[in-house]
Amino acid sequence: xxxxxxxxxxxxxxxxxxxxxxxxxxxxxxxxxxxxxxxxxxxxxxxxxxxxxxxxxxxxxxxxxxxxxxxxxxxxxxxxxxxxxxxxxxxxxxxxxxxxxxxxxxxxxxxxxxxxxxxxxxxxxxxxxxxxxxxxxxxxxxxxxxxxxxxxxxxxxxxxxxxxxxxxxxxxxxxxxxxxxxxxxxxxxxxxxxxxxxxxxxxxxxxxxxxxxxxxxxxxxxxxxxx
Amino acid sequence: xxxxxxxxxxxxxxxxxxxxxxxxxxxxxxxxxxxxxxxxxxxxxxxxxxxxxxxxxxxxxxxxxxxxxxxxxxxxxxxxxxxxxxxxxxxxxxxxxxxxxxxxxxxxxxxxxxxxxxxxxxxxxxxxxxxxxxxxxxxxxxxxxxxxxxxxxxxxxxxxxxxxxxxxxxxxxxxxxxxxxxxxxxxxxxxxxxxxxxxxxxxxxxxxxxxxxxxxxxxxxxxxxxxxxxxxxxxxxxxxxxxxxxxxxxxxxx
Amino acid sequence: xxxxxxxxxxxxxxxxxxxxxxxxxxxxxxxxxxxxxxxxxxxxxxxxxxxxxxxxxxxxxxxxxxxxxxxxxxxxxxxxxxxxxxxxxxxxxxxxxxxxxxxxxxxxxxxxxxxxxxxxxxxxxxxxxxxxxxxxxxxxxxxxxxxxxxxxxxxxxxxxxxxxxxxxxxxxxxxxxxxxxxxxxxxxxxxxxxxxxxxxxxxxxxxxxxxxxxxxxxxxxxxxx
Numbered sequence: 001x002x003x004x005x006x007x008x009x010x011x012x013x014x015x016x017x018x019x020x021x022x023x024x025x026x027x028x029x030x031x032x033x034x035x036x037x038x039x040x041x042x043x044x045x046x047x048x049x050x051x052x053x054x055x056x057x058x059x060x061x062x063x064x065x066x067x068x069x070x071x072x073x074x075x076x077x078x079x080x081x082x083x084x085x086x087x088x089x090x091x092x093x094x095x096x097x098x099x100x101x102x103x104x105x106x107x108x109x110x111x112x113x114x115x116x117x118x119x120x121x122x123x124x125x126x127x128x129x130x131x132x133x134x135x136x137x138x139x140x141x142x143x144x145x146x147x148x149x150x151x152x153x154x155x156x157x158x159x160x161x162x163x164x165x166x167x168x169x170x171x172x173x174x175x176x177x178x179x180x181x182x183x184x185x186x187x188x189x190x191x192x193x194x195x196x197x198x199x200x201x202x203x204x205x206x207x208x209x210x211x212x213x214x215x216x217x218x219x220x221x222x223x224x225x226x227x
Numbered sequence: 228x229x230x231x232x233x234x235x236x237x238x239x240x241x242x243x244x245x246x247x248x249x250x251x252x253x254x255x256x257x258x259x260x261x262x263x264x265x266x267x268x269x270x271x272x273x274x275x276x277x278x279x280x281x282x283x284x285x286x287x288x289x290x291x292x293x294x295x296x297x298x299x300x301x302x303x304x305x306x307x308x309x310x311x312x313x314x315x316x317x318x319x320x321x322x323x324x325x326x327x328x329x330x331x332x333x334x335x336x337x338x339x340x341x342x343x344x345x346x347x348x349x350x351x352x353x354x355x356x357x358x359x360x361x362x363x364x365x366x367x368x369x370x371x372x373x374x375x376x377x378x379x380x381x382x383x384x385x386x387x388x389x390x391x392x393x394x395x396x397x398x399x400x401x402x403x404x405x406x407x408x409x410x411x412x413x414x415x416x417x418x419x420x421x422x423x424x425x426x427x428x429x430x431x432x433x434x435x436x437x438x439x440x441x442x443x444x445x446x447x448x449x450x451x452x453x454x455x456x457x458x459x460x461x462x463x464x465x466x467x468x469x470x471x472x473x474x475x476x477x478x479x480x481x
Numbered sequence: 482x483x484x485x486x487x488x489x490x491x492x493x494x495x496x497x498x499x500x501x502x503x504x505x506x507x508x509x510x511x512x513x514x515x516x517x518x519x520x521x522x523x524x525x526x527x528x529x530x531x532x533x534x535x536x537x538x539x540x541x542x543x544x545x546x547x548x549x550x551x552x553x554x555x556x557x558x559x560x561x562x563x564x565x566x567x568x569x570x571x572x573x574x575x576x577x578x579x580x581x582x583x584x585x586x587x588x589x590x591x592x593x594x595x596x597x598x599x600x601x602x603x604x605x606x607x608x609x610x611x612x613x614x615x616x617x618x619x620x621x622x623x624x625x626x627x628x629x630x631x632x633x634x635x636x637x638x639x640x641x642x643x644x645x646x647x648x649x650x651x652x653x654x655x656x657x658x659x660x661x662x663x664x665x666x667x668x669x670x671x672x673x674x675x676x677x678x679x680x681x682x683x684x685x686x687x688x689x690x691x692x693x694x695x696x697x698x699x700x701x702x703x704x705x706x
Contacts (some may be wrong), residue, residue: 004596012596016584016588018391019583019584021589081612083580087547087579088579088593088596088597089596091568094596157391161378167371167374170367171374174368174396175396175399177364181409185410192476196603199409206402221391225388315549380509381509462510464507467511
């Protein structure tokens with residue numbers, strides 16, 4: 001009698017989560033629709049002048065994608081908690097942090113990556129400046145995994161609650177502040193003709209750190225929430 | 228078990244901690260009040276007018292000590308949360324959660340006094356100054372801890388979850404500070420520096436430091452007061468709490 | 482594992498697989514149950530009996546290392562219980578089945594096998610047939626009845642290569658055949674040297690052999706709260 005390898009467990013988890021997303025594929029478009037609607041609200045509120053919209057385009061797209069990601073966070077552990085599979089994950093003989101890292105990766109891949117792919121379209125709606133067309137998706141590529149990792153820790157803390165939406169926002173958003181500042185800041189610096197490599201490098205460094213630490217923190221938080 | 232851990236366990240047990248807190252608390256409040264009044268006299272009456280800001284600068288005798296306390300309270304909370312999570316000490320859980328609302332109050336006072344000071348100085352109630360923005364994020368971190376603690380029914384689980392959040396926040400505070408400073412330099416044009424490199428006079432510095440001391444002592448007084456209540460709440464069914472409740476009853480009827 | 486009866490001297494001398502000493506749990510200072518002492522040896526099935534709200538589920542969560550006891554201790558093979566030491570040898574069936582409604586029965590079992598490992602000689606298909614669901618391989622779990630879901634969850638427990646089963650209300654939702662199935666599975670598990678701790682509110686008891694029973698009651702001082 002032996003338990004399987006950790007790699008097999010991670011593979012099984014990734015396959016299961018991807019299958020689940022595929023079976024619920026109707027929900028997959030929700031974050032994109034949400035971001036699209038939020039972005040569309042700005043010209044309606046501020047007026048359609050291209051110059052004014054261009055000035056705020058990068059920041060608005062960033063915030064819209066951040067909020068869409070916040071709404072999607074709830075699905076990370078919600079159904080697993082309700083049907084008891086989260087307990088099974090915690091009780092499995094494999095490192096919980098590694099399993100959670102797999103879950104977070106699948107979640108990022110299925111919720112944040114589509115948002116990055118549509119980000120040029122969102123930028124176009126706000127007349128995003130020419131030099132930012134490549135930079136904005138790049139900044140998002142560095143920022144969104146950080147948002148997912150930080151968010152996962154906070155979701156793990158609120159996993160047992162019925163109505164955790166507002167509380168989750170209160171826990172997560174202060175942690176998102178530096179990510180937003182550096183991500184959107186890089187775009188703004190580029191738009192102003194200033195050097196923009198530094199904030200991107202900071203984001204990259206933070207991402208590496210979070211990749212290592214956030215799954216561990218997430219596992220610890222989950223153990224607290226399930227007790 | 229060596230003498231130190233033994234002492235820790237004895238002092239950390241709820242009944243002993245409750246009694247000890249009750250004995251220290253009045254001294255903290257008394258000392259805090261006296262020191263605070265002396266510092267206020269020094270700051271509002273004895274200290275000279277500022278040649279640039281006139282009397283308006285005098286709000287720093289409230290604003291700056293509160294800003295220091297807002298950070299100090301967070302460190303106190305996080306340190307206790309760490310002890311509570313690693314060694315599962317009940318008292319530390321209660322201490323950490325007792326510090327949260329007090330720290331939030333200091334942060335709130337810092338923001339309000341900063342904004343009142345901003346009106347005569349900058350002509351506006353709010354400006355996106357680096358320090359004010361960091362302080363605002365700090366307030367949200369406090370509110371998150373308090374909100375999480377309130378949302379979980381099991382008191383010990385709530386304290387551990389909120390304590391864990393406080394520890395994440397402590398990692399975040401320097402990052403927020405650093406990022407907000409960077410963000411501020413990017414948008415330099417729109418902000419005014421609050422305190423320039425100008426030297427502060429000695430007649431202004433002593434009331435400031437005294438007030439800082441007063442707020443620290445006052446902070447410990449109110450932490451102890453809240454801790455006593457927290458301990459009673461946590462151990463509501465235990466014999467020592469019953470004994471206290473019955474004693475109070477006797478005194479009330481006597 | 483040797484097929485020795487639990488009563489043999491050799492087993493009595495070894496430390497119990499699971500041992501609770503003065504185990505008690507309180508939530509917000511209100512006692513849920515305890516203090517409780519018991520042992521569970523390999524080859525044994527122990528039945529925890531108690532009314533609704535007596536703390537059966539809480540006891541199982543304590544024994545599975547998800548909760549920390551308020552007082553007392555749990556020992557696993559003579560050493561203090563930790564999640565790391567427990568997880569390679571335990572299978573838990575809790576109230577929530579741990580099944581994904583969107584996945585088919587066989588997909589759920591394959592995932593469980595990937596996560597927890599596979600007992601040698603078994604496969605998800607044979608196990609599913611073993612719990613009386615042959616031919617249900619490709620039916621989405623949400624289309625199964627409550628009893629059938631319970632059977633799939635039992636199949637998941639059966640698959641895992643572990644010696645200790647912690648089953649919370651394994652008889653709930655099951656028909657007469659299902660109850661006999663659970664009893665048969667428990668008997669086989671005990672015969673191959675496995676141990677099981679099951680809870681029941683008493684309506685359907687494990688009847689094969691003479692299982693030890695642990696009555697579970699909340700502490701008496703709760704009544705005045």
